[in-house]
Amino acid sequence: MKCERCNKPATVHLTEIQAGKQIVKHLCEQCATQNDALVPKTHAPINELLTNFVLAHSGLQKEGTAVCEHCGITWSEFRQSGLLGCEHDYTAFDKELSPLMQRAHDNGTHHVGKTPLRRSTSGGAQDASARKQVDLARLRRELAKAVETEDYERAAKLRDQIKEAEGA
């Protein structure tokens, strides 16, 4: 196939929809680049394109613009003060906070330890499951430690406890 404008071989084949009508154009590379309307005007660097693509698909917004809808604090405001605005920020900034917290807590990512005995705002069932998760995390850590210290008797006991907790 030859270029519509000159007689060089056509290597660019464009399909445009204009006012509901399909227009097909066949151009050589030279004519295609000369024709502004046919080539994208911005030449965004590939990493920027990728970043935007990843951000758009991960539900994350650009650094600093993420905002908590409960207290109105933005991520960059938090970065300036070091203090969060409300309890919901941990969910709103989950993706941004996670790496920071991991660094601050010597790779700790999940709570291990005390849990509230009573919480009236959320259902009792939810509490029980939260406590179970925390217990499980603790048991798994203890198991890892027991294996590390070659305390196999204790490891076996812990393994049974974990199975029981998971099944409950």
Place this chain on the structure above:
Amino acid sequence: MKLNDLTTHAGEWLRGSGPLSDIVISSRVRLARNVGGFPFLARCTRSQRQALETKIRGAIFAANVAPRLLYVDLEQAPDLDRQLLVERHLISKQHKDAEGARGVAIGENESVSIMANEEDHLRIQVMRSGLQLEEAWQEITGIDDRLESSLDFSFHPRFGYLTACPTNVGTGIRVSVMLHLPALKLTGEIEKVYRAARDMKLAVRGLYGEGTEATGDFYQISNQTTLGRAEEEIISEFRRQVIPKIIDFEQHARRALISEKTVALDDTVCRALGILRSARLLKSEETLFLLSHVRMGVNLGRVKDVDINKINELFLLTRPAHLQKILGKRMDGDIRRAARADFIRARLNGN
């Protein structure tokens, strides 16, 4: 109990009693908690802040956390009273300098203090003399449980107790042990402590916590990790590994001083005592270092005619706010330095 009742004696944590008290001054555990449904303090309106303070104050009294509880409204309290509370480690410097509705509840022997509207809605603290971390933990977890019966604490299944600063999230616990390490300082080996702390991801701070220098050879060692480790685990690590190691360093340095540098050691101790007994002007920080050397001298049996309790008390009573409260007048500059020197001479020469 009134605030002025506190000024004449040392608080629980400086009694100089308790296990290993020649090196371990005090054990402290604090928990950070926030009340669900309220923003963290940075985002609270004036009225939310006020409502929180009222709610927390009510909960503290309802929970009966300690006998004869004293509540100090810090928005109303005069400067000097707030400074006094900082010197006694009952509130943080940050809490003293903040604005708006806030307060502190103090238990009778000052081992319990609960700050309302600090960086977090609640900062619960239990302090004990000497190395008593397990005891402090048992007491504080009981208080936490009782408070929880009338307050809903923000809690997340994965992140644990939610705090205004993500560095406290999880258990919200800070375990601190205050150590008196004059021999390591004198022998130039204090770097050992910093190195050991760094290896174990612990922080080393001065007498008054975050951002303060290690005045008077006092060092506070505290945990930094609060997510992913249980409270008992942190406490047990302190009790069994961290603190024994540092105590061992200090004891070793003390033995080395006695056996290899006897005269230099005695000179340091007696010189300090001589200045304290004779000087006419004494600065606050200088006093801490002099008292530190005398304290070590008494603990090592190098001076016999000084009562260790008097020395322990002087660490606190010679601080600026205490001195002014005890003497009942505002003073600064050389007038305060002269008053401090007079006060110390009267105490030490009365032996």
